[in-house]
Amino acid sequence: MSTTATVQPERILRDLQELWAKMASDQADSGGVLRACAMTLAVAAENAADAERVRQTVGVLMHSHPSRAVILHAGSTGGELEARIFAECWKPFGKSQQICSEGIEITAGQSGYSEVAKFLVPLRVPDLPVVLWCRGVAALEPGPLEPLFPLAGKIIFDSSQVSDADSALQFLRRLRGRGSRVADLHWTRLTGWREVVAHLFDDQALQPSEIMGAQVTFGGPSVTTCARYFAAWIRTALPGTRVTVSSDNGPRGLHSVVLSTASDTLTIALGSDHCVEVTGRGRHYRSMLPSTSEQALMQEELGILGPDPVYERALSA
């Protein structure tokens, strides 16, 4: 369900109220609708087509992270700011009452995001966390999105498309230095790999002190943030361990991690069917990696609204 409005925050909020009242009335026979909201999720989309994709992703994310979504994107032809509101509704299994979250889509005019930032302030849900999801590579460059950064408690980027890992990491560190909580979906993609490595040390069969060195191999022509993060994560967990990073000709992404002890090695290597294979020290097993769809990555990040010490240490290293 959606409707359009000119961009006046008070008017948008009033239109949302009317939308809810109408939906409650329409659904009165089945117990009305339940409006759910746990945060404001602002999304800076790359363009109108991207905004449409975002809306679908956000619609699914709302099931586990009910929010007021504010989707922002630059208009294709310039002109005036435009806004439209919508509601995403779903019915939990076996329940008759619909649960709904609300959304606002704003098309920025010629003045770009500087003007949009002014509107975002009153459109935030009071007292609830604000997360800003910046899509595309432009977000990692200082400039157009800067006015939005101070408004968010957490800012999510994706450095996977950035060819220069150094500049991406510097940008994230700079933002964090200003007090913002940042996240990078390219770090989130490593969760499955990291979990497999961490589990090697769960039982007493392998001691952290045994590890003398680690070799991280990834695919692609240049060192990505992903490889840098992984190496930094090992270094911060095992200070003093020699960690080397190398690339091969395979597809982009992490390919293998080899942990060396004085007497043997443990290899975690990318296998078929989205699995990793763990070999060494009498072990040989496969472990399925979790989904790395954008939706799954966002799901994970929206679940962490407070400090994320492990990522912060890896980013700083």
Added chain:
Amino acid sequence: MTEARNPFADPLRFERRVPECAIVIFGAAGDLAKRKLLPALYRLAYDRRLPASFAIVGNSRTPMTDDDYRARMREAVKQFSEDGDFDEELWKRFAANLHYVAGDVKEPNLYQALREKVNATGQANILFYLSTQPSYYATIVDGIGHSHLAAAPEGAWRRLIVEKPFGHDLQSAKELNSRIHAVFREEDTYRIDHYLGKETVQNILALRFGNGIFEPLWNRRYINHVQITAAESIGVEGRGGYYQEAGALRDMIQNHLLQVMATVAMEPSAVFEPDAVRDERAKLLRSIKIMRPEEVDLYAVAGQYKGFRQEPGVNPDAQTDTYAAGTFFVDNWRWAGVPFFIRSGKKLPKRVTDIAIQFNQAPLALFSAGDGDQKGRPNLLILRIQPEEGISLLFLSKEPGSGMRLRPVSMDFNYGTSFGERSPSAYETLLVDAMVGDATLYTRQDMVEASWTVIEPILENWSNRRFDFPNYDPGTWGPAEADTMIAKLGRQWRNT
């Protein structure tokens, strides 16, 4: 996986790892296994929470092959899975780990057969689950002990989950504890109380100790009384034989509801670790004032619904309490003088379990008579455990328009909608906890014995008298004596 032990730990992002193990279920063809255990294990597999290598070995007396058992459990999982997710391919993979050994728990041969079956699965860790009739618990534990099934190889573990009821009185609970401890250490014994695995019961700790606004009010100065209600609209539903021996006091209050009361009233623990939390729960249970014999009639009420004695398998002269209510006081500085009213019954008007914390009224009646007819209504904080898990706060608000008419309004938090995600069932939570060795939500020997001690005077009194049963109609809120019990202390039940 703790960061202190594992420098790679990332508890914010990593699921707790369930170690490879075999779960041996005694009573594997019974109601609990069909309705709760297998659906919970299947759901854990669906959510990829089970390790790649695990085994479930079921036992009951019914002769069945592995395939027969798999077929039977397949139907059970399809029928009783709470949210209807059934994936045929996943079931095939899950069922491949499902095994069955028929046999009588009194026969030593059974344990040898179980050992061979578990060995064939290659699992070193074993979690035993007692889901049989309680009278077999000690026999099974003895059998496990005599067959050396409880002896774990180096680096492996053996754990035991015991379903309620844990004994039928204090003496029998102590005896059972003693028999169990001859085979399993206390730290390897997991006495299950599925109420403690419910999200809302766990959320009581989050509400109290994660927020700054409630705990300052959480004491005798601001709280007038607490009502804990566990009502069922159904009767004994074919469990008449079992139920007539148990009754509501033993079946609900001794375990579930006293544990819930302990969670509501306990002091904060210094750290959120299993024994620290359980120490505080146990301390609270030990602080509940034990009724003197002459107080039982004043503070406890038994009821039986009309028609119970006509249920199949029920003695036509049964003295069973299908309804029980009690008034409990806690002898400590925080709660001195605050009554905790607890009731549970069958064939009540609706199925509901909740905790209502009633605050004292405002000290000054600012809105005089005539300005509103609700001026005396106190604030209520309601923690809803089922059917809809959530929290509501009732307070007064001015009605729109001229004048000062007040109307109670409710501020609601619904667990399912605020987080959107599906809440794991209590059995999913508790099974994972036992597999990873986290006993926070399980009851300990001292807690069980303390709660039996609390109700012992009531049991003693009730077993020595003949009630004029039945004393309440199905579809009502129980016997009139329960209303009298609470009215004597100037309160009334929330019958909403």
